[in-house]
Amino acid sequence: MKLLLLKSFRTIRFNKIRYLGALVLIILSSVLFTAFRTSGYSIQKSLDDFFTANCLADVSFEVVNAQKTNGLDPQDKNILEQYFDTVEERYYTDIKKDGVTLRLFSITKNQNTYQLTKGNDPKNQNEVLLDHSFAKYHNIAINDYIAVDGKEALITGFFALPDYITISSQENNIINDSDVFGLVLTPNIDYWALSYKTEYLASLQSGLQIEQKEDVFNNFKKTLEQKGYSTVNWLERELNGRITAADGDISGFIEIGQILPVFILLVASFMLAIILNRQLIGEENIMGTFYAIGYRKRELLVHYMFLPFLLVSLGTIVGGLIGFSLSPAVALIEITRYNLPLIAYTYNPLDILIIFGIAFLAILPVIFFVTLHALRQPPLELMRGRGRRAKVSKIEKAAKIDKLNFRTKFFIRDILRNFGRHLILFLGMVISGMLLMIGLGILDSINNIDTDIKNTFRYQHIYSYGADIQYGSSINGEDYFESAALVNNNGNYLKTSLRFMNKDSLGIVQHDKKTKKAIDYSKMAVSYSVAKHLNVKQGDTITIIHKGLPFDDWEYKVEVISDYVLGDVIFLPKDKLINEYNTQYGSDIDNIYNVVISDQLLDGMENTNYTDIYDYLMKTIDQITGALVAAILIIGLSAVLVAIILVHIVVDLILEENKYNIALFKMFGYSSRKVNGLILNGGILFAAAGLILSYPLDLWFIGYILNRFTQGMNVLVNPFISWITALIAFAVAGTVYGLSRLLASKKIAKVPIGEALKNNEQ
């Protein structure tokens, strides 16, 4: 077998462009796959470990009573032990200066404990830890001093808190606020603040189902109410946007880091399979010779499988190792956006098996069956070059091209008799076009959210009264009522926002995702994001567990799935709320709202929280997709490289397979230019058709990718490829094709007549 191995290596040496190109494709996809998966899963696992090791509490809350005391009275603290397995008090206060808020926390020992990510623990009372994200944003280093309420605080290190993965002042705000908000941890909060709030960090015994947890929480709240307390800032672990947003983002990061590299790998494998297949057909005379000499089928199968096996193994192992070493760099895309704990990069050997398995399954069966099929022929048939024999198809016979001039006749014959080769060029251009457009196409789609948002939110000014519920008609603008809820569909739970809309509302415009018809608010509609996360279809019944309204659970049939772009939101008719409210409280209100929206700035809304929804949503989307854009750029650029290699390989293949024809034409006295035209022109139509088809296919594929990578997020991104992107992709593909043709034509000029004819004889 030593000789056959030697032959395999020499085959690679003599066909460098093709084999090295294919190897680069496999390495590249393996690098991307491994780097994204390793970094994504390492972050995810480190976070999970962090939550466990640093005892992320099941719920945090504050309590108030009529006397506005800070926390429970000592005699009432036993209530906590009745309901919770572990409880710890944490003190905090917000110190504001120049628009920047520093949230000072006391150090806890049992719940939501901190992790020192860099530096040393604070020992003296003027020493503090700072969150890394804020420090980085404001360029603060360890041993620097920062001003905290007029005192100088020495930063001894950076830290991470399990319930503050996203540095955001609002738990429902998924934006990282490090520009204006930071966390400070101090061993002695009294040193920095005269007054501070007490929050309770509590955990239930492990293993409770969500319904059981709900029961405990409800009973606990009732007991508190009986004692004259009510809870404030109640925040369950599963509803903490600072955690869920990061979770969703990281999941998306992993998704995008898997889909595209796997696609590239499949493309690489597919093209490699084609190349090897063509190589095999070109080598049938050699295979036949081996067979005639007495080599067994098994030996020949092993020999012809060796080359792809070598490429796949080498590509995935080398790619895997490079990918692993690059994973910390790739992880920076995510790390810089969150205040994450220390990440332990662990290589999962499964990654290499997955990528090897994909490439293996995509390539080796093709080679196996092609070789086996060839070996079913007698050796003589193989030696005569069975696969290289041109056949006159029925189409050619029917076409009656004999009367055409030679050039046209040759052009048509070349296409009809070498359809397989042209099909490869066609597929190569389809895939190249797709790869070239994919990165920019995803960016186009993300940028297009802006348009979607403006189409959805016709009124951009939003005034929220929060818990201060308003009754009666709003003075100006449109109103709606918003409340938090947990939705259950067959055991899947999702935190959502209920939005009770007036039937004739114009401020928020939505459409049925399927029929594209505009929705009026007489029907219940769930945003596409809710439908996706809960796996809900039109007509399914879901359970709404109210978190902000004092109602029992609602069973509700999903009437419409809407194209609402941002948020897990369920839209309900406001009449339903008013009826329930009146029934619950025995009242007779005719309107209720806590949000007013308008297309103009409104006066007299000082008591509300104002949001310019366009600014807010764009900032949110920028942050959500910021990491993904970086990931997409890395993959998109790789895709461009892959596309270029692909086109070049295909053109090289065409040239190699036509060497004999080229030599013959040259021998007959054809000029190199004429030979170029005859040999390479047949492919132009196929290349152009391939590029055109790549557009709709890419639109579909981008839709699929966006759907997958926003799986963990509450954002809907519709696929969109701008004409500029398409033009750039087509221009690049066309240029690469043109350059490859140019290189090919230079090679044509160098094809030695005698050698090519001699090689063909052999």
Place this chain on the structure above:
Amino acid sequence: MNRNILLKISDLIKIYCSGESDFYALRKINLDILEGEFCVVLGPSGSGKSTLMNIVSGIDTATSGSVTIMGTTITGLKDNALTEFRRENIGIVFQFYNLIPSLTIKENVEVASHIAKNPLGIDEVLGGVGILDQKNKFPSKLSGGQQQRVAIARAIVKNAKLLICDEPTGALDFENSIEVLKLLRDINKRYNTTVLLVTHNSEIAKMADRIVMLKNGEITKNEQNLQILSADQLEW
């Protein structure tokens, strides 16, 4: 000396189906070749001689009839068994050499020696065909005559009982042809190898022990050569 029959061909027919009409390449061929015999099969182009050689060497299939070599009827063997038989008992010299372009001369010969049970020494064989000094070159660097010698070396290195040569001098000039023929005769004598040589050159038949003539797929002549010449005495 009584010699055993090494090759027995009985009622061998080969038909090529080409859609509308069938073409009879071989029509009921019957032929016995003795062990150690040097047999030349003569015939014009299209007479069926190459088809006959291909079937006898087990690289093509017969439509009907049988080919028995050393007691084994190879026309009844399945693919794998036929491959095993070829591997152990038959050496083939192809008309167009069929060398592996990505292997050197020595490696091309080694390809065959590697799978043989009792191979001859590679250097010995290469020396025998006069191209030992070229052994590290690739086939494309050799002349046609040299390449044919490599093909012969590859066929004989297996030390097979039957050596089948399809137009071994077809692409060679006179001098090279004589060298190759001398070589084949030498192998035939030295190793008692049965040689079945196909050619359209009637002059070559003069060095054979047996001359078989084919025309339109039928044997028109099958006789012992009573005036055997050496390769050196041939002229054309």
